[in-house]
Amino acid sequence: MAAGRKKKRKELFALGNEAVVEGALLAGCSFYGGYPITPSSEIMEVMAQRLPKNDNGVFLQMEDEIASMGAVIGASLAGCKAMTATSGPGFSLMQEHLGYACMVEAPLVLVNVMRGGPSTGLPTSPAQGDVQQARWGTHGDHSMIVLSASNVQECLEMTITAFNMAEKYRTPVVLLLDEITAHTREKITIPREDEYEVFNRVVPTMPPEWYKPFEETVRGVPPMPPIGSGYRFHVTGLTHDPNGFPTSRPEEVADLMERMFRKIDQFLPQVSLYEEYLCADADVCVVAYGSVARSAEYAVEQARERGVKAGLLKLKTLFPYPRAATEKVMGHARALVVPEMNMGQISREVKRVNNGRATVRALNRVDGQIITPSEILKAIMQV
Amino acid sequence: MSEVIGNHIIHKYLRHNKKFPHVLCPGCGHGIALGALIRSVHCLGLEKDDVVIVAGIGCSGRLAVYVDFNTVHTTHGRALTFATGIKMAKPHLKVICLMGDGDALSIGGNHLIHAARRNIGITALVLNNNIYGMTGGQCSPTTPHGSFSMTSPYGQLEKGFDVAELARAAGANFVARGTSFHAQQLDKLLIQALQHPGFSMVEVVSPCHTQYGRKNKFKGAVDMYKWLKKSATPVERYAELDETGQKDRFPIGVFVDNDAPGLEEQYYALKEKMRGRKS
Amino acid sequence: MAKEKGNSKVTIYPDWCKGCGICVAFCPAKVIELDGQGKARVVREEDCIHCGFCELHCPDFAIVVTEIERCPK
Ligand SMILES: Cc1ncc(C[n+]2csc(CCOP(=O)(O)OP(=O)(O)O)c2C)c(N)n1
Ligand code: SF4
Ligand code: SF4
Ligand code: SF4
Ligand SMILES: [Mg+2]
Numbered sequence: 236m237a238a239g240r241k242k243k244r245k246e247l248f249a250l251g252n253e254a255v256v257e258g259a260l261l262a263g264c265s266f267y268g269g270y271p272i273t274p275s276s277e278i279m280e281v282m283a284q285r286l287p288k289n290d291n292g293v294f295l296q297m298e299d300e301i302a303s304m305g306a307v308i309g310a311s312l313a314g315c316k317a318m319t320a321t322s323g324p325g326f327s328l329m330q331e332h333l334g335y336a337c338m339v340e341a342p343l344v345l346v347n348v349m350r351g352g353p354s355t356g357l358p359t360s361p362a363q364g365d366v367q368q369a370r371w372g373t374h375g376d377h378s379m380i381v382l383s384a385s386n387v388q389e390c391l392e393m394t395i396t397a398f399n400m401a402e403k404y405r406t407p408v409v410l411l412l413d414e415i416t417a418h419t420r421e422k423i424t425i426p427r428e429d430e431y432e433v434f435n436r437v438v439p440t441m442p443p444e445w446y447k448p449f450e451e452t453v454r455g456v457p458p459m460p461p462i463g464s465g466y467r468f469h470v471t472g473l474t475h476d477p478n479g480f481p482t483s484r485p486e487e488v489a490d491l492m493e494r495m496f497r498k499i500d501q502f503l504p505q506v507s508l509y510e511e512y513l514c515a516d517a518d519v520c521v522v523a524y525g526s527v528a529r530s531a532e533y534a535v536e537q538a539r540e541r542g543v544k545a546g547l548l549k550l551k552t553l554f555p556y557p558r559a560a561t562e563k564v565m566g567h568a569r570a571l572v573v574p575e576m577n578m579g580q581i582s583r584e585v586k587r588v589n590n591g592r593a594t595v596r597a598l599n600r601v602d603g604q605i606i607t608p609s610e611i612l613k614a615i616m617q618v
Numbered sequence: 619m620s621e622v623i624g625n626h627i628i629h630k631y632l633r634h635n636k637k638f639p640h641v642l643c644p645g646c647g648h649g650i651a652l653g654a655l656i657r658s659v660h661c662l663g664l665e666k667d668d669v670v671i672v673a674g675i676g677c678s679g680r681l682a683v684y685v686d687f688n689t690v691h692t693t694h695g696r697a698l699t700f701a702t703g704i705k706m707a708k709p710h711l712k713v714i715c716l717m718g719d720g721d722a723l724s725i726g727g728n729h730l731i732h733a734a735r736r737n738i739g740i741t742a743l744v745l746n747n748n749i750y751g752m753t754g755g756q757c758s759p760t761t762p763h764g765s766f767s768m769t770s771p772y773g774q775l776e777k778g779f780d781v782a783e784l785a786r787a788a789g790a791n792f793v794a795r796g797t798s799f800h801a802q803q804l805d806k807l808l809i810q811a812l813q814h815p816g817f818s819m820v821e822v823v824s825p826c827h828t829q830y831g832r833k834n835k836f837k838g839a840v841d842m843y844k845w846l847k848k849s850a851t852p853v854e855r856y857a858e859l860d861e862t863g864q865k866d867r868f869p870i871g872v873f874v875d876n877d878a879p880g881l882e883e884q885y886y887a888l889k890e891k892m893r894g895r896k897s
Numbered sequence: 898m899a900k901e902k903g904n905s906k907v908t909i910y911p912d913w914c915k916g917c918g919i920c921v922a923f924c925p926a927k928v929i930e931l932d933g934q935g936k937a938r939v940v941r942e943e944d945c946i947h948c949g950f951c952e953l954h955c956p957d958f959a960i961v962v963t964e965i966e967r968c969p970k
Contacts, residue, residue: 266707287889293706298732305699313707335693462688462704463711465667469683471691624952625961638913639957645917649956801953840922
């Protein structure tokens, strides 16, 4: 590793999974609890090396993924920026606690490196089959922020973003990678300190007796003290009132539910992240995310060479679904191509936004193989 | 002999903005266990801010909301996992888990043995009423062979766990059993448990007349306490009894008393060492 | 910790008492009874030996036993 010369950015040759760790540590992650599973294990292994060396870093290998999420939520309540990483089967086990984290508004980051499923599926092959599970996997109605990354540099950047959103909105954030992004090794640049923002959760500053842990605020996000700092309160997965005490009074239930939706919905423009590539005049627009977006970028360039005005809308936020960005490209594109390594989990979102305006063509692959640029190019040329 | 630490002390630790009496049934042993826990915390002079109660789901888990500590009511069976995260993040806090028998031994059995194995500095109270109280009296992993429940209407065919033996085998640093009838002894056991490094577990045999007693020929809550009075036997005396003497009795007291350093102690010592400083 | 009779005051909070009968059944001096409404009531306070059992075993924290305070003579 090059010694950190001043002003010069550090460069690394890293796996996507390793870049996640770099991003997490830059964002201030101080707790990792997890259980090994391919293709996410490198995140855990690098954390095991790095966190014990950090000032407040705690690393724990738990007995399963349920326990991992429990420990992560506990650490989050105790004031840590906490994360875990897993893949399909583990992600399924984490769902109950993902909902608990929503309910108690515990910031945390959950990285799911998607592999083929269902069940044990294809442990070492890429897939994007957990997109709707990330949105709706836990029971009950809830908001959820789901992000994705399509290359190794983005793994780093989106992990920082994930932590920032988690802390800003007091919510769990799921970062979806796929096996290809996670296991690609490429050169990345570690941003200098002044090149990225780190957001820390807002803590209460009033006297403890006045603090209500789940009260409405201007931002809709109540301040959150670490356990043991003098603010004693009750945390429960039961529906609760502003004090945190269980309630089933309809008006209090509605207040809580509506606030928890509002606190994310009102920030939609900030939460909806995407990139437009050659979109401005595109007749045909590809909507893609994850490693597929890389193939799509290449396909779009080739289509342009062949005289088709193609563009790419690369989604970095999957949920809340970036509706406005999609509507914008629909304003001029007559057709959208949505390639995914699943049977159409984001194309259904695109179709919902579309409302019959443009032709939406889903391009699906579920055989554990990546979608190639030529497949996407073919679809662009056909529509 | 020391002075009675009565309810005037306990009232100081209850949340005054909660409605009392609490939601538990008349005569439920869980309330007595909560009293013992509060007295132990008081006797050890712990600050309210430094105490974290992490509860599972069940009637037992419902206790947490009533006490003026940091309280976390988690998910069914998983209290120990949250507590592990809290303890590792903030090792100076006294982290106490309140769990039911179904909670700690059925759905959460894996977490119990691993918490014991890794010797994390948590004090776990297992409020064992031999039944799923909250969900209406289904059998639990400690429902004794032959007894009746909503889901063993013809008598339980499976054997029940010996909670203390299980914790011992899994490597817990401190293991004890008390009962809701022996409140003063329970205070002492909890005080010992709370002072121990590493993982300590206290099983509290705690009557549930509503869901267990009624189905198993106990006339009322009081009848169950009479049964505890008769059958709970100090472990030293129990060991001297022959097989017939031991029948219908169970031992109470301290079973394991080690002082291996807790996981969090070891972890932070390792961190110090890695920083090149003397630990 | 048992003390002499006649020196203790036994207070029961009827609002919190659920009438489980534990205090009634196990009080060694038979100080407490259940009343018509099924609530515990102190009937023979003068016999209380301040053993503390009722206070330690009331699941609802509804009993407080204190020493009777007397003005110095
Ligand atoms: C994942 C999950 N499964 C099932 C339940 C339903 N449930 C709530 S409490 C409980 C059993 C409680 O029994 P125990 O742990 O012995 O506590 P007690 O009520 O007897 O104190 C069950 C099965 C749940 N809340 N969560
Ligand atoms: S059901 Fe049983 S355990 Fe639950 S409150 Fe009633 S007596 Fe206690
Ligand atoms: S023990 Fe408490 S709740 Fe039960 S009867 Fe006596 S005062 Fe009432
Ligand atoms: S302190 Fe003892 S003697 Fe006095 S009322 Fe209570 S149980 Fe009876
Ligand atoms: Mg039970």
